[in-house]
Amino acid sequence: MTHELLTIGRISVDIYPNDIGVDLEDVTSFGKYLGGSPSNVAVAAARHGRRTAVITRTGDDAFGNYLHRELRKFNVDDSFVSPVKEWPTAVTFCAIKPPEDFPLYFYGRVPTAPDLQIKASELDLDAIKNARIFWSTVTGLCQEPSREAHIKAHEARPRAELKDGQYTILDLDYRPMFWDSEEEARAQVARILPHVTVAIGNDKECAVAVGEGTPDEQADRLLAAGVEIAVVKLGPEGVMAKTRTERVVSAPVPVETVNGLGAGDSFGGAFCHGLLSGWPLAQVLDYANAAGAIVASRLSCADAMPTPDEVISLLAERGRLAPDAVPGAAVPGRDASQLTPEGAAL
Template identity: 85%
Template sequence: MPHDVLTIGRISVDIYPNDIGVDLEDVTSFGKYLGGSPSNVAVAAARHGRSTAVITRTGEDPFGAYLHRELRKFNVDDSFVTAVPLWPTPVTFCAIKPPHDFPLYFYRTPTAPDLQISAEELDLDAIRNARIFWSTVTGLSQEPSRSAHLKAHEVRPRTGLVAGQYTILDLDYRPMFWETEEAARAQIARVLPHVTVAIGNDKECSVAVGEGSPDEQADRLLAAGVEIAVVKLGHEGVMAKTRTERVVSAPVQVETVNGLGAGDSFGGAFCHGLLAGWPLQQVLDYANTAGAIVASRLSCADAMPTPEEVTSLLAERGRLVPTNA
């Protein structure tokens, strides 16, 4: 059976402080968690009952073994996760200084195992048949991962939205992985014609299609071939736009503990709503609420909410609860 959600790209061990509100050099103890945006999205979708898998690579080391164990714990298929003998499994540190300061420190130079995914090792049938294929801009930043991502997108069917199959690009631009914004924009332009949904914040959209208002950025994404453009509006919520519809989900106010996993929780819940066939407004509200729940918690993968938690907060805030959530 094809996977509901198949993601490709980053995986790491997140090393998060147990001490909140202090600089990283002053932290005295840490916890470790599965991390990496595409891997977290797979976990988030699995929490909503979806069959998920991730295509990635780890080091051939104890941290790699830990990530396999965590993926299986979260019911994510790890059969497309292979080891690279040369490069260690990356770790990512952060400081947690709510409500807005969560600096990240990536230990993945000059490269990382998940950037060693090659086109030759891809299971093209699994990619072609997955109901949702999810990738991020980071995977385009370096070879051989870039060619693998391009190959994967090329084999995806351009079925449109009616057939219930989606190719989603997370515009997750991180400057430390790129020489320039122009280099990133050039690679994004190669992928967008194969994408049905693009998701990003203002900065990420400006890297992809240039600066402008959220509506202008969404319109440029649609003109590039995307069928749903999702632009995150920060404290104003999130907007989704198609060629015939524009919807906005207002922010869900919570006490922020760690904002780093909210986008991945949003992504997994967004996939769930798309596959459930909900109206776009309900998809957006559900995903927005799922993201807010993770922002109110410490970790990322371990913090992904269940459908019951999302629908409970939706009801509490007076928003429409999907009937088949």
Template identity: 80%
Template sequence: MSFDLITMGRISVDIYPNDVGVTLDRVESFGKYLGGSPSNVAVAAARHGDRTAVVTRTGQDPFGEYLHSELAKFGVDDRYVSGVAGLQTPATFCAILPEEQQFPLYFYGRFPTAPDLQIAAEELDVDAIRDARIFWSTVTGLCQEPSASAHIAAHEARPRTGLRDGQYTVLDLDYRPMFWESVDEARAQVSQILPHVTVAIGNDEECAVAVGAGTPDEQADRLLEAGVEIAVVKLGPEGVMAKTRTERVVSAPVPVETLNGLGAGDSFGGAFVHGLLAGWPLTQILDFANAAGALVASRLSCADAMPTTDEVVALLAERGRLVPETEASA
């Protein structure tokens, strides 16, 4: 079986409060959800009808079993998800404080290591990774061995393709300082991967880790110089910019009332993947991805909140934005 998308890296159980607007010490009840950025992206793309799989590892415990069942529920193939004896499945707590626009994360079970950082190069299905139309990984997967070597091996297995070849290798610049000894270490690891990357996606801080500080255009240009074909720089309240060697596109944000800002970037990623697979123009991909991210920002959870294509199209139409030609809108 050939996949539309294979993601690789972090997975966890997200523990989100049912009490919104209070700090964790005052929360009385929680709900649990599938989490971890690459896993969420696989779920987000599956919600748009794409064939997805995730390469990751869990603990051999009830939470690991829960994550397998959640992936199956969302239609994500879990054949490349295995357990690690002696390690516990990580849990991630967050507080939801929408009035302050703060959504702090607290990682448990990831230090000194986590099961998803025990992915080994010799265990990869290199043929499946090579043949997938899109392969997606994050910078976090490079922070520790053996995961770092496995990620490099996966990227080296990918064919070097251009924008018209129908295959894309995406690097989510997703830099989280608590997982790294220094910015220099992270930048050195990213520099090994970038020559194998078709699409790089990140905000200002993440792009600065990868290629240095500068304006969004300067950062995008440096990513292109490093070999990337599409540089996507998130601009915060100003939206998002995508740049190729021949095109520069900016998409304004789709305003919503934010409930939980976590997961919006993963929804953006899954929708961006779907647009690439559909062959849409870059402007339409960005608008679609922006709307998908906005929908999740207006909801409580991440994986469970990922929108369908119909929901994204409806929001675009409601806001008078460009609606791509999809089965929902044709």
């Protein structure tokens, strides 16, 4: 089976408090969820009806069994997920103190974690080569053997130019606790960027990848490194995407924030869905922004990923143009034969 989205990298059990607005030491009860950014992105895209899979590793334990069960529940192919006997499944705690304070506490990642034990020799290179979108993160480059596996996977992909609707996406997801220095991270990102079609990151992540500067300067450096689409998140000002011929900005979609941790992963899955749908870049950003906002307004991450109907409904509530109102755009769940030459619904 050819996957529409194949991700690689981190997976964990997220332990989120049921008590909102208090420090972790004062929490009295928790819930557990599937977590890890690449895994969440696969879940998010699956919620939009896409065929997704994740390449990762768990511990050979009950939490690993739980993650397999959750992936299958969310219709994510877990055939590339296998156990590592030496290391327990990673667990991540957080405190939830809206609107902006969501500290993360990583357990089972020192000195390493199962998802950093992915080996190049274990990769299904045909599956990686043929996937419509291949998604990885900078975190996967932080140590061996994961680093070599990520590099080999990127080398197996078609060249970075947009080719037959294929995209190789790098989430610039820089987490300093996993690296010795920013300089080390920048050197590893430089090895990968020539193989990347789309790079996505916020100001700090882009600065680690290509240096400090304005969002436009950072986007231009990413493009100069070989990327075809540079996406720079602008915080309260929304998100900008830049190609060699186009620059678009999508304003944020205001919601009451409950937990901001999964918003970026929801954005990523929806962004992939928009690319695969062939929508204009501005519409892809609006749709992804709305998807991210929905998850920010909910407690969990994977379990909170929205459906297309929920995203389109929020866009309509905020007076935004829904995808089925874009002339010539593909529409989720609607066959192209149901559109007039101008793209209007029959």
